[in-house]
Amino acid sequence: xxxxxxxxxxxxxxxxxxxxxxxxxxxxxxxxxxxxxxxxxxxxxxxxxxxxxxxxxxxxxxxxxxxxxxxxxxxxxxxxxxxxxxxxxxxxxxxxxxxxxxxxxxxxxxxxxx
Amino acid sequence: xxxxxxxxxxxxxxxxxxxxxxxxxxxxxxxxxxxxxxxxxxxxxxxxxxxxxxxxxxxxxxxxxxxxxxxxxxxxxxxxxxxxxxxxxxxxxxxxxxxxxxxxxxxxxxxxxx
Numbered sequence: 001x002x003x004x005x006x007x008x009x010x011x012x013x014x015x016x017x018x019x020x021x022x023x024x025x026x027x028x029x030x031x032x033x034x035x036x037x038x039x040x041x042x043x044x045x046x047x048x049x050x051x052x053x054x055x056x057x058x059x060x061x062x063x064x065x066x067x068x069x070x071x072x073x074x075x076x077x078x079x080x081x082x083x084x085x086x087x088x089x090x091x092x093x094x095x096x097x098x099x100x101x102x103x104x105x106x107x108x109x110x111x112x113x114x
Numbered sequence: 115x116x117x118x119x120x121x122x123x124x125x126x127x128x129x130x131x132x133x134x135x136x137x138x139x140x141x142x143x144x145x146x147x148x149x150x151x152x153x154x155x156x157x158x159x160x161x162x163x164x165x166x167x168x169x170x171x172x173x174x175x176x177x178x179x180x181x182x183x184x185x186x187x188x189x190x191x192x193x194x195x196x197x198x199x200x201x202x203x204x205x206x207x208x209x210x211x212x213x214x215x216x217x218x219x220x221x222x223x224x225x226x227x228x
Contacts, residue, residue, distance in 0.1 A: 004156070034216060043118070043205060043219035089157070101147065101170065102217065104157040 002027045006090055006105035013080055014113050021075040021108045023090030028068050031093040035064050035075050038087045038107070047088075048075070052095075080112045116140070118220035120206050126226045127196055135191045135223045139208030146189050147209075147217060148181060152202040160204075163189060164211065196227045 003026045013019055023033070032051045036044040048057045048064040050073070056065040063076040077084060087109045091102040119138045127133050139146050148160040159173040163183040174180070178196075183189040193200055203224050207217035 036219075041221070043221045044207075046216040046218070049216050091157075101159045101162055101173070102149075102157070103159070104149075106154075106156040 002030075002092060002094060002103045004090055004092060004103050004105035006088075006108050008108055009106070010109040010111075012111045012113065015080060015082060017080050017112075019077050019080055019110075021077070021088050021090075021110070023073040023075070023105055025071045025073075025090075025092050025103075027094070028071050029095045030068065031095050033064075033066055033073050033093075034091050034102070035062075035073075036089040036091065038089060044089065077110075080110075082112050082114050085110055085112050118206055118208050118218050120204075120220040120223050122223060123221065124224045124226075126228065128228050129198060130195055132192065132194045133196055133225065135193075135204050135225070137189045137191070137206030137208075137220060139187065139189070139206070140218055141187075142210075143208035143218070144186065144211050145209045145217075146183060147207045148189070148191050149205045149207065150175075150202045151205060151222070152199075155202075157205065160191070193225075196225075198227050201225055201227045 005024045007022045034049045035047045038044050050057045050066040061078040066073045087107040089107045091104045121136045144165045146163040149157045151157045161181045162170040178194045181191045203222040205222045207219045209215045209217045
């Protein structure tokens, strides 16, 4: 059974810092990996999707990397802002099904202080 | 265009009652997923619908849970004889058929069973 672990569970940083969120998964037979953001009382917003054949994806101040063989992904946030405060979730899609039943980690709760 | 909508946003019920949760996916999305997010737990997959194909119900935790999707659009998740452990946020997501496409999540329904 696929298990996804996110470290740290919570992180508090001052505005302007660069930071890294970590995600690991036990079964490397994945189709893709996604990073989501969840704000309190709201649904999930997809940030980045990395296909299994890719090594990284970038969007603005966000960069996500994927090392499929070692079962690891990182989300790098540059020059953090208070508006980045949210819970960040990592999720993987298993190979072979033809559709995307995501397996999620428990998330990293990020607080960026002004 | 409009995103995924869910209703109600909050539901409080007494133990033993039945509840129905509704999801309206993005127009044109053929794939629909239900997930559950319990306190202290990650998001768990419940059920997947794709067009007129038989749904993947492998994530439903017990036979008290059922779901249907009428006309390939709106979906209803029904929980019979609710228990306190059913208290959670129930999230719905939709996507195109292609597994490389991201899932778009609704805001969720927060269910509290007293």
